[in-house]
Amino acid sequence: MPNYIDKEVKFIIGKKMDACFAAFDKDGDGLLSIDEFEYICRALFRNDRGKIYGVDEKQLREIFDIFDINSDGFIDSKEFEMCWNRWIKICTRPRSAIIVVDVQNDFISGSLNIKNCSAQHDGLAVIEPINNILDTVPFDAFFHSLDWHPVDHVSFIDNLHMRELDESSPISRDNAKLYDTVIFKGKYQLEQRLWPRHCVQDSWGAELHKDLKIVDKAIKIYKGTNPEVDSYSAFWDNKKLAKTTLKSQLDDKNITDVYICGIAYDVCVGATAIDALTSGLRTILIDDCCRGVDLVDIEKTKERIVGCSGVIVNSCQVKAMVEGRDRRPELGYKLAMEIKKSLNNNNKKIID
CATH class of the missing domain: 1.10.238.10 (EF-hand)
Structure with missing residues (x-):
């Protein structure tokens, strides 16, 4: 050199x-x-x-x-x-924002505790590293997304009887089990993974975990509020029918870079990161601040993010990047x- x-x-x-x-x-x-x-x-x-x-x-x-x-x-x-x-x-x-995705009770110790999923990750493990970067990194904006489902939400397996399955569904109503994917009949032609009832609006399970730091100026983004369409991403629902206010609020703050972390790595975190990249934002996943559902799907999520010019880092690297001292090609x-x-x-x- x-x-x-x-x-x-x-x-x-x-x-x-x-x-x-x-x-x-x-x-x-x-x-x-x-x-x-x-x-x-x-x-x-x-x-x-x-x-x-x-x-x-x-x-x-x-x-x-x-x-x-x-x-x-x-x-x-x-x-x-x-x-x-x-x-x-x-x-x-850069002007940087952090998006903390769905660090809610139900995913940590409630009805959809990710410990019970195949990866057997402990959702509680994200809280300490997330709190540390919230305390030490000078982000320009702070966001928390929350699953916020009505009681009749399409993703709940115990609501399966409420809707008719499409003929193209790979699994019948009688044979459907937790975490299977079915296709509902109707205008949305919705492919839907079936989850336990979780993050019901105004319930304990939908609350952010009590140990998670919430900075004074943090903005909450509520998603999954339409009973007929699930919403993994903090930007859009799964069918791209309706968007949240997240992108407009990032634009209002002239944000160029988003740092994304939370639960679950291969579901809502990954979907949020892909939508951030699609929206034109420079996107960084904070690896040790995420926990997921399935190990294979987590690796696929990482590959997809990197393939779209996203970056995956450890939380100890975030401060230098936000301050412009560590600049990634x-x-x-x-x-x-x-x-x-x-x-x-x-x-x-x-x-x-």
């Missing part, structure tokens, strides 16, 4: 656009080549101990091409201005792809 990367990283962190451009324009021609842009990325993507994260060569080219607006093979000072304002500044100074790539999407949409509007 060239020594000048260590010296010139201060131009990135110090928010000095012109100085940054000049520092990495090594041949002084007023243009950044892809090789010079690579040095910016090597200065940008590193952890709080100075270790440089490598950027995949293909992804490096994709990012470079986004900011090479006139496609001449270089980034000039005007093009760099967009790169600086829409990409570098966010990578170095996966998140930089995700942001660049969102910028590309925005530019393409704007061009389409102009053409239309």
Whole structure:
């Protein structure tokens, strides 16, 4: 690694656009080549101990091409201005929110205690690490999601008699067991996993666990309130028919990065993370602050998140990331792809 990367990283962190451009324009021609842009990325993507994260060569080219607006093979000072304002500044100074998913009594010691599921995880184990990061990490916003089901909710196995199954359902009403998946007849054509009755509105089981820290400015997001449609994600119901207020509140606070944790890893946590990524947010799962239902499904959830440019970290790494001292290339790539999407949409509007 060239020594000048260590010296010139201060131009990135110090928010000095012109100085940054000049520092990495090594041949002084007023243009950044892809090789010079690579040095910016090597200065940008590193952890709080100075270790440089490598950027995949293909992804490096994709990012470079986004900011090479006139496609001449270089980034000039005007093009760099967009790169600086829409990409570098966010990578170095993100606005971060934590979404604590469904740390409720029923999932820890109540009717849907995840200890009784195949992974045999103890939901209580998430509380201490979550409390620690709530106490120590300077998030810009705090959210808690809660399953908040009416008594006649479609997901409860003891409500199975209330609705007709579709002919395509792989399991009949008489043969259906707890945790099986059936398909209900009707306009939703709903594929539904059957759960014990849980998190009924205003019940003890639906309350957040008493030992979980709730910061004063935390916002609660209630989901699963429609009796006919389940809702794993804190953003949308499972059929994408209705959304919660979560995305609009994140937008109001100019949040760029969301840190997601809670219960259950492979169900509501994973669904929330996927919807966050789909919504264009840089998404980080906090691994040791999650517990799940099925070990195989947990691994599938992790693979899916990583495959969508999400990041999975341990809680001890969160503070440096939120403070912009640990900057991951996966998140930089995700942001660049969102910028590309925005530019393409704007061009389409102009053409239309």
